[in-house]
Amino acid sequence: MMLQHLHSEVIAPQTKAATILIVDDEVVIRELCAKALKGYDVFHAGSCEGALRVYEKESIDLVLTDVMMPGGTGLDLLRKVKDIDPTAVVIIMTGFVEKDIILAALKEGADDFINKPINLLQLKTSVEKALAKKALKEELANLKKLDLLKSIFLSLISHKLRTPITAISLFLQDIQHGVYDMNDPAFTRNVQMINEETFYLSRIVNDLLAFSQVMEGNGGGLQREPCDLNLLVAAIVYGSQEAQSKPGIETDFHEVSLPPLNLDRKKITFALQQIIDNAYKFSGELGSVSISLLDAGDNVCIIVSDTGVGIPRDEIPKVFEKFYQIDPGNTGQVRGFGLGLFYAREFIRLHGGSVSLDSQPGLGATVTVMLPMQ
Secondary structure, eight states: OOOOSTTSSBOOOOOOOOEEEEEOSOHHHHHHHHHHTBTBEEEEESSHHHHHHHHHHSOOSEEEEESOOTTSOHHHHHHHHHHHOTTOEEEEEESOOOHHHHHHHHHTTOOEEEESSOOHHHHHHHHHHHHHHHHHHHHHHHHHHHHHHHHHHHHHHHHHHHHHHHHHHHHHHHHHTTOOOTTSHHHHHHHHHHHHHHHHHHHHHHHHHHHHHHHHTTTSOOBEEEEOHHHHHHHHHHHOHHHHTOTTEEEEEEOOOOOOEEEEHHHHHHHHHHHHHHHHHTSOSSEEEEEEEEEETTEEEEEEEEOSOOOOGGGGGGTTSTTOOOOTTOOSOOOSOSOHHHHHHHHHHHTTOEEEEEEOTTSOEEEEEEEEOO
């Protein structure tokens, strides 16, 4: 992703013009429509086949197509575009007023009609209305998606909290009813278990607060400042609670000479912390975690490798999805919310970088983060 105004504190999102694909075998008609639609990002095609090639290659917001064309009609194009994306917006241009054509187009999901010869004012108005309708549909779809994500998140939180709270409650009830003798080794073991559950609840609350702050700041652009990446990564590694909970895991940290990088310190720290913590989280009690920084010319690489349980190949594409959690033991009791790596990838991409994962079951995992020097 190209970033402009590198030295400004906030990178504001750029407003992108809507893209329109004009499909007509008459060049003069295409040029006339393009002039009327000045201000939009316009693509041209002279046939159904050519239009499909453009549509599959480019991000098209609206298709404006004639009905009668060689090699396939506008109705054929309408049908194929809707097969690719049922929410696609298609306006039909026609010099025919046959009821059968109009009914067939409506049946295939046409969004509007424009009669030939074309009235340029009508054309512009129809396009504006169709794009506004598309934006409204997308907004409604996003709201439904947010509602669904909210429900999933609340359900996930209740599930994560229920187990430790139940364990603590049962233990306290047993004490109240005199079940335990404080000199009994079983009592000591249960006290240790309750301490662990209490620690887990504390971690859950801290994670919730962290994700709340992350989600609130996710739309605010990048607050860039010069950062020493070596110091930033070192602070994450040696401050990791996951690392501290695994004293049998050997840590290897390799620095490299780097100039200061203009980064959003909070977002990059969050992203790298999720990746590094996961390396320890999914390692056993013994093993090693290696964190290396490499100067790759125009980019800097952060490579995080572990000797843990690894991930099956078919699960690797899912790892960065929202709410997805790796459960190598198939216990159904994985701790966490499945949001860390999702936001880690989002924040790395905001910086124009990339993140990749390579792993095999039983052979550990390697995560590679690439960040541009500039």
